[in-house]
Amino acid sequence: xxxxxxxxxxxxxxxxxxxxxxxxxxxxxxxxxxxxxxxxxxxxxxxxxxxxxxxxxxxxxxxxxxxxxxxxxxxxxxxxxxxxxxxxxxxxxxxxxxxxxxxxxxxxxxxxxxxxxxxxxxxxxxxxxxxxxxxxxxxxxxxxxxxxxxxxxxxxxxxxxxxxxxxxxxxxxxxxxxxxxxxxxxxxxxxxxxxxxxxxxxxxxxxxxxxxxxxxxxxxxxxxxxxxxxxxxxxxxxxxxxxxxxxxxxxxxxxx
Amino acid sequence: xxxxxxxxxxxxxxxxxxxxxxxxxxxxxxxxxxxxxxxxxxxxxxxxxxxxxxxxxxxxxxxxxxxxxxxxxxxxxxxxxxxxxxxxxxxxxxxxxxxxxxxxxxxxxxxxxxxxxxxxxxxxxxxxxxxxxxxxxxxxxxxxxxxxxxxxxxxxxxxxxxxxxxxxxxxxxxxxxxxxxxxxx
Numbered sequence: 001x002x003x004x005x006x007x008x009x010x011x012x013x014x015x016x017x018x019x020x021x022x023x024x025x026x027x028x029x030x031x032x033x034x035x036x037x038x039x040x041x042x043x044x045x046x047x048x049x050x051x052x053x054x055x056x057x058x059x060x061x062x063x064x065x066x067x068x069x070x071x072x073x074x075x076x077x078x079x080x081x082x083x084x085x086x087x088x089x090x091x092x093x094x095x096x097x098x099x100x101x102x103x104x105x106x107x108x109x110x111x112x113x114x115x116x117x118x119x120x121x122x123x124x125x126x127x128x129x130x131x132x133x134x135x136x137x138x139x140x141x142x143x144x145x146x147x148x149x150x151x152x153x154x155x156x157x158x159x160x161x162x163x164x165x166x167x168x169x170x171x172x173x174x175x176x177x178x179x180x181x182x183x184x185x186x187x188x189x190x191x192x193x194x195x196x197x198x199x200x201x202x203x204x205x206x207x208x209x210x211x212x213x214x215x216x217x218x219x220x221x222x223x224x225x226x227x228x229x230x231x232x233x234x235x236x237x238x239x240x241x242x243x244x245x246x247x248x249x250x251x252x253x254x255x256x
Numbered sequence: 257x258x259x260x261x262x263x264x265x266x267x268x269x270x271x272x273x274x275x276x277x278x279x280x281x282x283x284x285x286x287x288x289x290x291x292x293x294x295x296x297x298x299x300x301x302x303x304x305x306x307x308x309x310x311x312x313x314x315x316x317x318x319x320x321x322x323x324x325x326x327x328x329x330x331x332x333x334x335x336x337x338x339x340x341x342x343x344x345x346x347x348x349x350x351x352x353x354x355x356x357x358x359x360x361x362x363x364x365x366x367x368x369x370x371x372x373x374x375x376x377x378x379x380x381x382x383x384x385x386x387x388x389x390x391x392x393x394x395x396x397x398x399x400x401x402x403x404x405x406x407x408x409x410x411x412x413x414x415x416x417x418x419x420x421x422x423x424x425x426x427x428x429x430x431x432x433x434x435x436x437x438x439x440x441x
Binding site: 092096097098099100101102105106111114115116118120121122123125126128129130131217223225226 | 344347350351352353354356357359360394396397399400404406407408409411432433435436438439440441
C-alpha cells in the first residue's frame with residue numbers, strides 16, 4: 001500500500017483522505033488554521049473567510065477547498081494574518097461585541113482569534129446596530145448583538161436536531177439570524193438546552209440561562225491557552241462548558 | 257572643559273479619563289513599585305495623579321474612556337495637539353465600552369427617563385446649565401475622532417499590560433502584547 005497523499009502547510013506535510021478539504025485535514029492533523037464558521041462536525045459553509053490561505057500562491061478559503069496531493073499551502077504569514085485581522089475587526093464593528101459583560105468571554109472563538117492575531121483595536125468605525133435580545137425561552141438566552149452569521153446553529157438545528165429552528169434571513173449587509181417560529185421568538189420553537197444547536201455557537205449568542213459567570217474570568221478555555229495551541233478549539237470549549245464550573249482550576253489549567 | 261554625558265531629558269506624560277470610570281487609572285497605579293522606576297524616566301503633566309488641569313506639550317498622552325459629551329471631544333483634540341504619541345487605554349477608549357450601551361436608545365428618551373420619570377435634584381427638569389457639556393448623540397471610541405497611535409485593550413488593562421507597552425515605548429519600540437496580556441475583558 002502506498003503512503004497517504006500529502007500537501008504541505010507552511011512547509012509541514014499534512015496527510016489527507018480523498019474528499020477532505022484543506023482545513024478538515026489540518027484540524028485532523030492537529031495543525032492550526034484560524035477559522036470561525038467551520039466546525040469539524042459540520043459540512044463547511046465558507047462564509048467567514050478567516051481560514052483563507054494561499055494554495056499555490058492563490059487565495060482560497062481552506063474550509064471549502066479540497067486538499068490535493070503536493071499542493072503548497074501557506075497560512076501563517078504576516079500578509080495573510082493581516083487580512084484575517086481586518087476580517088475579524090470588521091466582525092467586531094458590525095455587531096455589538098462588549099466582552100467585559102459577555103458570559104462567553106474567555107470561551108469565545110472570535111475573541112480568542114482576535115487575541116491570537118494581535119488585534120488591539122477594531123480600527124474601523126462602529127455600526128452600533130440595534131439588535132434586541134430574545135429572553136423568551138425558559139432555558140436559553142439569545143443575544144443577537146454578538147452574532148457573526150457563521151450559521152452553525154442553523155446547520156446544527158436543521159441537520160442534527162431535525163428542528164430547523166434558526167435561519168439566516170435577508171442578504172448582504174442586512175443578513176441576520178432569525179428564529180423560525182410564528183412569533184419569531186425562541187420560546188415558540190421546540191428547541192431545548194440539550195440540542196446540538198444550543199452548544200455550537202462560537203460566540204455568545206446562544207447561552208444557557210442561570211450559569212452566568214459560574215467560571216470566573218481568567219480561568220476559561222482561552223485564558224489558559226491561546227487558540228492557536230489547540231488542535232480542536234471547538235471540542236475544547238464544548239468539553240469545558242459541559243463540565244463543572246472551572247472554579248478550582250489553577251492558573252496553569254491544572255486541577256488542584 | 258570636559259563634555260559631560262548628556263542628561264536624558266525626562267519624557268512628559270499626560271493622562272486623563274473621559275467617559276471612563278477611572279478603573280484604568282487604578283490599573284496604572286497597580287504597577288506598584290515599578291512606578292519608581294517609571295518616575296526616573298518620566299514626569300507627569302496633566303493627570304488625575306498631579307491634579308494639573310491643563311495639558312502642556314507632552315511626549316505621551318494616555319487616555320481612558322470614550323467620548324460621551326462635547327467636553328470629552330475638546331479634551332481629546334487638545335491631547336492630540338499637545339502629545340506626540342497618543343495611547344487609548346482600556347475598553348471604553350477602544351470601543352465605547354459600558355457607556356456605549358446607550359447607543360441604541362435615543363438621547364431625548366434617555367434624558368426623559370433619567371430626569372423626568374422620578375423627582376430628583378433637578379426637580380423633574382432636564383439640567384440645562386450652560387456650564388454643562390452637551391451630551392453626544394452616541395458614545396464613540398477615540399479612534400473615530402482623532403488618530404490613535406497605540407491601543408491597550410482590557411477592562412481594565414492589567415498593570416502588566418500597561419507596563420509592557422510603556423516600557424516598550426520608553427525604549428522606542430512597539431512590543432506586541434502576547435497571550436495573557438492582550439485581553440478584552
